[in-house]
Amino acid sequence: MSNKNWTIAFDADDTLWHNERGFKLTKNSFSELLAEFTSRDGLQDRLLSAERRNLGIYGFGVKGFVLSMVETAIEVTDGAVPTDVIAELLSMGRDMLSDPVELMPGVRGAIEQLRQTAEIVLITKGDLLDQERKLAQSGLGDLFDAVEIVSDKTADVYARIFARHDTAHQMMVGNSVRSDVIPAIEAGAWGVHVPHELTWGYEHADAPVTHRRFREIFTLRELPELVATLN
Template identity: 65%
Template structure:
C-alpha cells in the first residue's frame, strides 16, 4: 500500500500575493529618487544591494527596506533627504500591515487536501511577518506545522522532512530556485506553480527530473496527486 502523501507549500506567491507589493514599493522608490537616477539603473543597484544583504538581513520586507535606504544613500552620494528616508521606512511598515490576498484556488484546495493528506508550510522571510500572514490567511488550522526558515536548501528540506517523518512528500511553490530544485535534491517531488511576478533572485531553469511537475494553479494539484497515486 502506498505511503500517505505529505504536501509542503511555500507561502508567498504560492498561497497568497506578495511580489506585487514589492513591485509597487519599487515603483514608489523610483519616483522618490527620479531626480537622481534612472529607474532601470536604480533597479539594478537595489537588486545588487538585496543580493549582498541577504547574508546579513535574510529574506523579507525588513531586509528590502534596509536595502532601499542603503541604495538611496549610495546613488545620491549621501544627499538623499530625511523626508525620503522617512517615506521608505513608512513604506516598509505599510507592507508589513498589508492584508492577505489569497491566490486563485487556494481557499478551496487547501481544505480539500487537508482532509486526506498531511500539509506543511515551509517558508522563508521575517519570522513575525510570516507568522502574521499565516494567522491572517485563515488557513493555519489546515497545516500540521509551519516551518519558517532563513533559506531553502536541500539540507534544510532534509531536516524538515526527517523531523516530520515524511515517507512520501512533495514541495509546492512558485520558485524553481527555492521551492522546487532543492526539494527534489532532498528526495521530494517538486511541483512548480508559476506566478506572473517572480523576483529575479528566485529565477532558475526548469529541472529535467522525473520528480518535477508543473501545474497552472493550485486548482490542478488534487488531480496531479491522484495521478501520481
C-alpha cells in the first residue's frame, strides 16, 4: 500500500483550466453563420442532439464537436449549406485546438499542498492530442503521479484507476456531477463538485446531496482544508 493516505484525482477541463467558454464562443459564431436558416435556440438544441448522438462514434473533444456542427449545418439547411460555411466551421475548430491554457484560481497551490500526503492523478476525457497539449501548456504536468486520458468516465474506469494506487481513501474532484461525481461515488470514492459557471448540457445531473461521500466547494483553494477534515 502507498505510504500516502489519499489518492486525489482531478478532472482537467473547467476544473483545472478554462475550456467551455471556448465552446460557447464557437457556438455563438455557429448560430450567426446559420441565422438565415433557423432560430438560435433551435440550432443549439439540434447541435446538442448531434453531439449526444455522436459521442459513441467520435468521442469527447473538439474534433467530435466540429463534426457535429458540420452535420447539424447540413441538416438544418437540407444539404444547402454553403461550402464557405463548412470551411469556416473547420477553421473555428482549428482555432479551438490552439487556444491558450488559462488555469483556474488556486490550482497549483492546492495541488502542491495536497501532494504532500496524497497521490495526485489527472483523469480527463477527450481527444488525446488536445488533452496532452493542454496539460503541457498548463505547467502542471510535474505535479501528477499519473495521467489518465480516458474515452469516458464510468464507475468501472474509476475503480480500475484507483485500484492501481492502493491508498486508504480515494477522491475525484471536478465540475461535472454526471462525469466526475456520481460515477466516482459509485466506485467507492469521495465525489467533490467544483461548479463552473459554464457547463456543457450533456454534463448536467442532479447532485447526490444526501450521500455521505459527496461534498461541494467553490474553488480548489478550499480543497486542502476539506481533505484535512476527512482524515
